[in-house]
Amino acid sequence: MAWYTGDVFYDTALLAGFAYVLIIALAAKFGQAAYGRFGGRAPGIKFEPRLGWMLMELPAPLVFIIIFFQGQNSDQLVPLIFLGIWIIHYSNRGFINPLLMRVHKGSKASFNISVVIFGWIATAAHGFFSADFIANHAKHLTPEWLTDPRFIVGIIIYAIGFMLNVHSDAVVRNLRSKVPNPNEPRYKVPYGGGYRFVSSPSYLGEMLSWLGFAIFTWSLAGVFILLVTMANLVPRALATHRWYQKQFEDYPQNRKALIPYLI
Template sequence: MTWYTGNAGYDTVLTIGLGIAALVIIGGLFMQSPYGRFGDAAGGIKLNPKLGWWLMEIPATVVFLVFFLSGPQRFEVVPLVLAAIWLMHYGNRGWFFPLSIRQVPGKQASFGVMVLGFGMVITAMHGYLNGAFFSHDYKHLYGTGWLTDPRFLIGLAIYLGGFALLISSESIVRNLRDKNNPGAAEYRIPYGGGFRFVTSPAYLGELIAWTGFALLTWSLAGVVILLITAGNLVPRALATHRWYREKFDDYPAGRRALIPGLL
């Protein structure tokens, strides 16, 4: 199967990735991934969230590096810049975020093994598709001129804006729990930053970031990440919004679920 890059192995995995994206979008219409506040919906063995998140995100870093470093363009300027953006994102998602979770003492584990297994497949696929694409430059895009191309510059601005919203929103939620007494209140209403407008600004930031990433890389690998992320996070944001409204009588009435003023 050679329809996008001419590399049969890469194009086959990309096709599978697009198929998985379609399934995630359809599945998201009927249920949310069972982790976090929806973790009780998962059956079977469950893990501590710190461990679950860390294990799930490891392939995004490790697999990416294996395939990036195997490519002939791995030490060229543009692939290195793209790799730096990738590693910055997954340095936060796969390393800082799990380690910074303030877990309620004694709380039952809520990260299902099924979620972990599926997540590891997805992050491994992401790592391969992007690592290989950057360092092989299959579409012959990534000469030094790419760094001044409007697609890269606009995409980078969008990505950094989304990433900043993601980081700030996660910080607000994390600091709702005291480091020394994380069990004082398991859930509170967050305020400030993106929470002035929506219930899930971290999800919005993630979606904005991956939109920018798809643009700045100008690749279907970026589109696959965006579609899978949207298929998971959009319905989850709607469910989270309903959950807060049901749990807190004083929840801000004007706050939307995901998109300010719209959704």
């Protein structure tokens, strides 16, 4: 089974996407994306975190749905299952989690517009590559694919990553009281769940999700978003780990940055 589609436009655009991944990886050497704890000092227009997250993630579901329903296989079982997975993933990532965020009372907007703009490029490309591949180019996504070991392994990895992501977000969210209190610390050390092992389990969960997606779709589109995610989140996880160690003297010494017991 060839991963390249043979469609000149699609394959060329995908190669350009991989070049963009390299740019992201190189840019990470000069600093972290300007949002959250790393967004306060960056110049430029800034959004409130919840709005910034929703704006940044919006192209992924919109582009995917538009491209998907123009595809010749959009009425087939397996592509429709993948559509459902996509909608669930981005409903959580782009809408539910941002709306549930508990923003520290009195905190300034910190989600820089540059993050939104560069995020649009990645999420729009991701939505296009994945939807077009699934709905038009994939020849292997027949009902028999649901019993293929690659689908089974991939969906298990994806589910583990998704659950880790959701739980880790909930742990951080519950560090702050439901009623905003300007007197409580803006940042606290999270404990429990994936935080027993690493400083950024939500990042680990996101990477596991897209690793699973790449496997169960068996596509370079999945590899693209996995590499984009890693290029963004691996350096950020390392920087977050160093930040926690600097800010909290009692930070758990056995906790790694991203991969339990290793990194």
